[in-house]
Amino acid sequence: MQPAIELSGVTKRFLTPSGGVYTALRDLTMTVEAGEFCAVVGPTGCGKSTTLALISGLEPPSDGQVDVLGKPVNGIADGIGYMFQADAVFPWKTVLENVAAGPRYRGSSARDARAKARDWISRVGLAGFEDRYPYQLSGGMRKRVALAQCLINGPRILLMDEPFSALDVQTRSLMENELLGLWAASSASVVFVTHDLEEAISLSDRVFVITAGPGTVKSNYKVDLPRPRNVAEIRFQPHFIEIYEEIWKDLKDEVLVSYERQKHSGAA
Amino acid sequence: MVSLRRAEARRRLLMIQGLRLLVAVVILGGWELGVRAGVIDKFFWSQPSAIGAKLWLWVTEGTDLGTIWEQILVTMEETAGGFVVGSILGVIFGVVLGRSRLLADVMGPYIKAANAIPRVVVGALFAISLGLDIKAKIATAAILVFFVVFFNAFQGVREVDRNLIANARILGARDRQLTTEIIIPSALSWIIASLHTSFGLALVGAVVGELFGATEGLGELIYAAKNNFDAAGVFAGMALLAAIALVAEALITALEDRLIRWRPPVATETRI
Numbered sequence: 001m002q003p004a005i006e007l008s009g010v011t012k013r014f015l016t017p018s019g020g021v022y023t024a025l026r027d028l029t030m031t032v033e034a035g036e037f038c039a040v041v042g043p044t045g046c047g048k049s050t051t052l053a054l055i056s057g058l059e060p061p062s063d064g065q066v067d068v069l070g071k072p073v074n075g076i077a078d079g080i081g082y083m084f085q086a087d088a089v090f091p092w093k094t095v096l097e098n099v100a101a102g103p104r105y106r107g108s109s110a111r112d113a114r115a116k117a118r119d120w121i122s123r124v125g126l127a128g129f130e131d132r133y134p135y136q137l138s139g140g141m142r143k144r145v146a147l148a149q150c151l152i153n154g155p156r157i158l159l160m161d162e163p164f165s166a167l168d169v170q171t172r173s174l175m176e177n178e179l180l181g182l183w184a185a186s187s188a189s190v191v192f193v194t195h196d197l198e199e200a201i202s203l204s205d206r207v208f209v210i211t212a213g214p215g216t217v218k219s220n221y222k223v224d225l226p227r228p229r230n231v232a233e234i235r236f237q238p239h240f241i242e243i244y245e246e247i248w249k250d251l252k253d254e255v256l257v258s259y260e261r262q263k264h265s266g267a268a
Numbered sequence: 269m270v271s272l273r274r275a276e277a278r279r280r281l282l283m284i285q286g287l288r289l290l291v292a293v294v295i296l297g298g299w300e301l302g303v304r305a306g307v308i309d310k311f312f313w314s315q316p317s318a319i320g321a322k323l324w325l326w327v328t329e330g331t332d333l334g335t336i337w338e339q340i341l342v343t344m345e346e347t348a349g350g351f352v353v354g355s356i357l358g359v360i361f362g363v364v365l366g367r368s369r370l371l372a373d374v375m376g377p378y379i380k381a382a383n384a385i386p387r388v389v390v391g392a393l394f395a396i397s398l399g400l401d402i403k404a405k406i407a408t409a410a411i412l413v414f415f416v417v418f419f420n421a422f423q424g425v426r427e428v429d430r431n432l433i434a435n436a437r438i439l440g441a442r443d444r445q446l447t448t449e450i451i452i453p454s455a456l457s458w459i460i461a462s463l464h465t466s467f468g469l470a471l472v473g474a475v476v477g478e479l480f481g482a483t484e485g486l487g488e489l490i491y492a493a494k495n496n497f498d499a500a501g502v503f504a505g506m507a508l509l510a511a512i513a514l515v516a517e518a519l520i521t522a523l524e525d526r527l528i529r530w531r532p533p534v535a536t537e538t539r540i
Contacts, residue, residue, distance in 0.1 A: 056438060058434055058437070058438075076437050076438060080438060081438070082434070082435065082438045084431050084434070084435060086431055087431075088429075088431040088432055088434070088435035089435075090432060090435075090436075090450065090453075091530050091531075092453040092454070092456075092528075092530040093530075101436070101439055101441075101449075102439040102440060105436070105439050105440035105441045105442070105445055106439075106440040133529070133530040134530075135530065135531070149439070153439065153440070
């Protein structure tokens, strides 16, 4: 079966405000198989979010090729869901209107879109909150709205950019479990970017470690823990700890490199 | 517990109303006494009793230009007309230029130049080109409103959160949907915030437009009073303008509350 996502020798450069060139990613090669849940970890500023932007089509690569579902990416691809780190639910729309937005943009009638939205709203546990505005919801509830908004379109590829990093630890665990539950019911391939190695291993089938910027794939590790998983309890399994230690050795070097660089650029 | 708080709040409100009344009494009373004692010159400053009498005269017997209601109506028409025209044009131009980098860069210097001209003076131009009828006054009011609303809409459009636009595009929004569903609602808070000042400006524009030549309206009434050295008349006209502005202010605030229901209420906001 063809891979869901293929990045081949991708390089991404940005122009800095002072006119210089900043290379976010250099020669990055990565493959996500169909139905696979992949986590991407790396130090701050290594280009993890840029990778998601390239897969989604929001940004084109400067060099190299990005293929999604067998076709090269050209502009925003169909069948992609994206969950942002900061709140991207629309503050002036109610919960119902937010979740119904995707189907409406894609041509559903308002009535069909709303019916579908109600279904998804109850699936993420927000039944009864349809007519609230985002400012009236807690952080975790807003994330659930974002999740429903994203999944209602039935995406084949799910891109998630540290979606739960702004939540407190307990809510984060709950959301991670909910995510796994909702994902298991679909057959989507997921790319989940995070700083948190524990989160990465708990959720995924494979973990990619990105080097300090300009980012490239340093290594990838298969996570052969059984599913279904309970995120809160899986971290106590001995095999989990083995995997964690192995990946951490790799990740630690990159984190230190990145940290040193920041210290020097601060002093310079 | 709740009833105690409510009683407290009511007491506070009564105290504030009482103090407000006290301020009015002190100022008006001081003014009136000052004139009667000869300390304030009645010729230049008039006195509250004379102003009150003038207002009463206008209401009961009408002004030299017609009934007072006709004057108010005319000025209101000019103000409302200028406000609507200026706001609509301001929003359209603001959104179009906000969306199109190219247009914004090309038209930028021209708009800045036009903005730099003391806009009130443009009223003279309109008086010549559009004559002495209501169109010239509406145009003067509209141009004052236009620039304020335009800059606010422009800025509002440019400052839309990038994440929201990215999210909408990934969910499948086309360009037109982006503009109507994301950009305009997002810019709306900027635009509505500018409506308060722009209504005030529309009123100014209407009155100034009348000063450049008119046969009716509150501005013309004040102008005629000035020509007759009727200080009471000038103050009376000003009082009426102030009353109109306050009523409009309340209406716009109500509109704002209705349209921006999705904003979290600001904790420090006080309702006056």
